[in-house]
Amino acid sequence: MLINLDFESNEPIYQQLVHQIIEGIARKEIAPGEGLPSVRSLASDIGINLHTVNKAYQQLKQDGFILIHRQKGVVVNPDGVPKADANYKKQLEKNLRPLIAESICRDVSEEEFLRLCSTIFETYQGGSA
Amino acid sequence: MLINLDFESNEPIYQQLVHQIIEGIARKEIAPGEGLPSVRSLASDIGINLHTVNKAYQQLKQDGFILIHRQKGVVVNPDGVPKADANYKKQLEKNLRPLIAESICRDVSEEEFLRLCSTIFETYQGGSA
Amino acid sequence: MLINLDFESNEPIYQQLVHQIIEGIARKEIAPGEGLPSVRSLASDIGINLHTVNKAYQQLKQDGFILIHRQKGVVVNPDGVPKADANYKKQLEKNLRPLIAESICRDVSEEEFLRLCSTIFETYQGGSA
Amino acid sequence: MLINLDFESNEPIYQQLVHQIIEGIARKEIAPGEGLPSVRSLASDIGINLHTVNKAYQQLKQDGFILIHRQKGVVVNPDGVPKADANYKKQLEKNLRPLIAESICRDVSEEEFLRLCSTIFETYQGGSA
DNA sequence: GTGGTCTAGACCACT
């Protein structure tokens, strides 16, 4: 799985890392139970600070995406990621709302917006088919 | 138009303000050409620093949502907001992608996701009908 | 002579007014000795504040473009505008320098820059021919 | 690279700073990819507030002159500055026009004006030869 | 009265 960071983005690097790993899981490139590189090796591979990788891993663990065993190392949660709960959906709506509001202002129709979402969905589901 | 800020949020206050105003425009509560409160009055209304409001206004100006008119003060861009260009859509996709990836991991179906988007769209378009 | 103001520009209105009048003189639309509208009439014509017009006139007077007679009103300096002195040229260079520096960074060749200047010169000299 | 500010000038300090840095780039004193001092260090070097430096940097970033890199700090855009587009040229003309108009009024010939521009150009290109 | 600029000092997130 390829990690692709933008050091000039406003999005913090650890956050980008979190997203990329989640995308990898969504794309089924890394399956539940499968291992991830250690903090050290990933950090030196990408050329970033240990702390940064660690912070990303901690957040992924916090959100139930991965488990961190002292010995077995880092693995994708073998039970699968916790399903969306009411809280997650509230958060999701809160994140979508400003995107949709701006799209409306900029004359993006609902159809076009939904089509874009579908297209993005396909980029993940196509990978598993 | 009501402004509703969460001072506990990680999202910077000026950013929340930007979003809220964009939502106000999307909801057609503030029409093109209409005026917005002055930096100072809005700041004292909300109980924040005028620089924070100013930063929000500057960003909105930069993005073409508002104009700062020498005589009329701050007004919503009477020509309407610049339409979505390729750049905006690329940005939008970049913002949607991680949300969708996480949703997939959490077993949110495409149908459900799109339905959520539609629901949010209605909260804006319903307001203008 | 037409006055064309941009109320959304960062350039102060009085400054725009000064420029427009200087351009009118350069274009020989208003000849030395000829009269300009009174502060009051010009202000109400354009729909701006008296102070603003007054400030523009004061600056033009200061720079030797116009004379303000208590009775005869405002006239373009019949002796013509004071010729460029060393001081003016120093100022001119100071104004041109950042424009040229940025042009160089943006890959505008000297030829192209000079051509643009010539084109602008023509818009004035053409008017007098 | 030397920064030379005039605290008496009407031109805002941050603006002067922007100009000086652009001139440094034009003069090839700072090459693409090269680093600029941090906000704090530059501010204390010049003896101004860090916010003022920050404002200058933000504008330079906005205009594509510099990048704010998560790891390397502030660097001159390694891809070079965005080339002049139609918009920039329109702006440039708008800036040149009043300078030329006043020069005409003050009896500066087109030849002399162009010669002055050439002289300024040389101060930049001579530096790289 | 408005927005624009500058200063100053503080806290935080990120690397």
Added chain:
DNA sequence: GTGGTCTAGACCACC
């Protein structure tokens, strides 16, 4: 240590 954010108070230019 870096940049980003927020606050606060001051002065100025403009209208």
